[in-house]
Amino acid sequence: MTAQKRNEPQRSQRREDKIREKKIRKNDLLAPSAHFLFLSSSLLLRDLGVLCGEKRLKSWVSQQPARILSVLFFVLLIAVPAAAKGLPDGLKPGAEATIARVVDGDTVVLETPVDGARQVRLVGLQAPKLPLGRKNFPVWPLATESKRALEELTLGRRVRLFFGGVQKDRHGRLLAHLHTADGVWVQGEMLGRGMARVYSFPDNRAAVADMLAFERAAREAGRGIWGHPFYGVRDAMDTKAVSRLAGTFQVVRGRVAKAARIKSRVYLNFGQNWRDDFTITIETSARRMFDKAGTDPLSLQGKIVRVRGWLKKYNGPMIELSHPEQIEVISP
Numbered sequence: 001m002t003a004q005k006r007n008e009p010q011r012s013q014r015r016e017d018k019i020r021e022k023k024i025r026k027n028d029l030l031a032p033s034a035h036f037l038f039l040s041s042s043l044l045l046r047d048l049g050v051l052c053g054e055k056r057l058k059s060w061v062s063q064q065p066a067r068i069l070s071v072l073f074f075v076l077l078i079a080v081p082a083a084a085k086g087l088p089d090g091l092k093p094g095a096e097a098t099i100a101r102v103v104d105g106d107t108v109v110l111e112t113p114v115d116g117a118r119q120v121r122l123v124g125l126q127a128p129k130l131p132l133g134r135k136n137f138p139v140w141p142l143a144t145e146s147k148r149a150l151e152e153l154t155l156g157r158r159v160r161l162f163f164g165g166v167q168k169d170r171h172g173r174l175l176a177h178l179h180t181a182d183g184v185w186v187q188g189e190m191l192g193r194g195m196a197r198v199y200s201f202p203d204n205r206a207a208v209a210d211m212l213a214f215e216r217a218a219r220e221a222g223r224g225i226w227g228h229p230f231y232g233v234r235d236a237m238d239t240k241a242v243s244r245l246a247g248t249f250q251v252v253r254g255r256v257a258k259a260a261r262i263k264s265r266v267y268l269n270f271g272q273n274w275r276d277d278f279t280i281t282i283e284t285s286a287r288r289m290f291d292k293a294g295t296d297p298l299s300l301q302g303k304i305v306r307v308r309g310w311l312k313k314y315n316g317p318m319i320e321l322s323h324p325e326q327i328e329v330i331s332p
Contacts, residue, residue: 085183087162088210094161094176099154104130105146105196107173108154114161114174122150123164123175124187124211126199126249128225141230146195153186154178164206175204191215194224197231198308199249202289202323212328233306236270236278242317251308252319253330254278259301266297268305276316280307286322293324304330 094114101109103119105127110118127150128143161176169175178186187207190196191214198215200208218226225231234242236254254270257277261267264284271277282290282297290297306328309319321327 085185087177087179087185088188088207090206091162091164091177094163094167096158096160098158099156102147102151102155104128104132105143105150105190108150108178115167117168117172117174119172120161120174120176120178121169122187122190122196123177123204124198124200124208125190125196127190127196141228142195142225145224146190149190149193149195150186153180153184153189157181159186165201165204177207187211188214192218192223194218194221194226197225197251200323200325202286205323205325208325212325239271239276239278239316242278242311243313246311246313246317248311249309250311250319251306252278252311253304253306255304256280256300256302259298261298268297268300271316274315278316279314279318280321280327281318282321286324290324295324300327300329303332306330 097114098111099108100111100118103109106122106125108120108122110120112118114120127146128140129137130139130143130147131137158181159178161174162179163176165175167175180186188210191198191211198208198211200211218224219233231251234245234250234252236242236252242250242252256268257271258269258274259266260269264287266282266287267274268280268282269277270279287297307319307321307326309321309326312318312320319326
């Protein structure tokens with residue numbers, strides 16, 4: 001038998017897997033966790049067939065179905081994200097309210113006002129964006145799915161608002177964490193599903209470390225937005241590609257080649273030529289926050305870091321830090 005004929009059943013199975021996935025996405029009848037379970041079990045069975053032979057696998061399944069199901073359940077239990085139960089430390093409780101409407105993946109409207117405001121921005125999150133009346137604004141990938149996930153978690157439900165910093169933004173929206181009656185921290189759940197990424201501010205830093213942990217788990221599993229190149233972590237050394245993203249919020253990874261303080265500003269350069277490499281800058285007020293957190297930015301030289309923020313172009317692509325949580329040390 002030729003190699004082509006031997007591989008035909010595997011190619012046929014892959015085509016079937018893709019058809020199943022398209023049907024699920026089209027109908028969208030399954031919650032993200034169920035969708036993940038179905039695809040994972042299908043792919044796992046396919047891989048077992050490749051490893052041990054299709055006939056042997058079919059015989060094993062027919063003879064010991066209970067054992068097969070137990071193994072699949074155990075493996076998938078590990079892979080599926082756990083619900084974000086409980087709340088991180090440092091949050092102050094506010095009022096309870098019912099969610100009347102979901103605007104997008106990070107904004108909801110309350111049934112009755114709290115402190116004069118009905119709209120709540122889920123602080124610490126940036127979900128994929130919808131146009132929301134903005135002319136010529138493109139829909140970001142997975143924006144509809146993100147909104148639907150937040151509706152599933154909150155729409156028509158009672159939640160308690162919690163605060164970890166400034167309580168309103170310049171638009172008069174409440175900046176709050178949401179905690180459902182059944183104990184789910186909504187920010188953590190959205191991040192764990194890969195339906196948003198961490199987007200923090202210097203005046204609202206509580207629980208950012210916990211949110212980064214949920215985001216990291218989703219990214220490593222390739223869940224939600226982390227399976228789409230639009231939200232990919234950028235390579236600091238690919239300066240041309242990063243430069244083209246100026247004016248957008250990005251997550252960038254790389255090794256700090258040189259750290260230096262010039263006057264009141266700290267510069268972290270990722271290449272040998274500061275005139276065109278990727279650079280992180282830290283202004284005076286942000287440097288004070290680093291000092292309070294016990295972190296010396298100059299000690300980051302030689303370390304691999306992941307940084308997030310709005311990309312600018314100034315002697316190459318640049319992100320200016322306003323608070324320490326924007327940068328994570330990956331390895332020494």
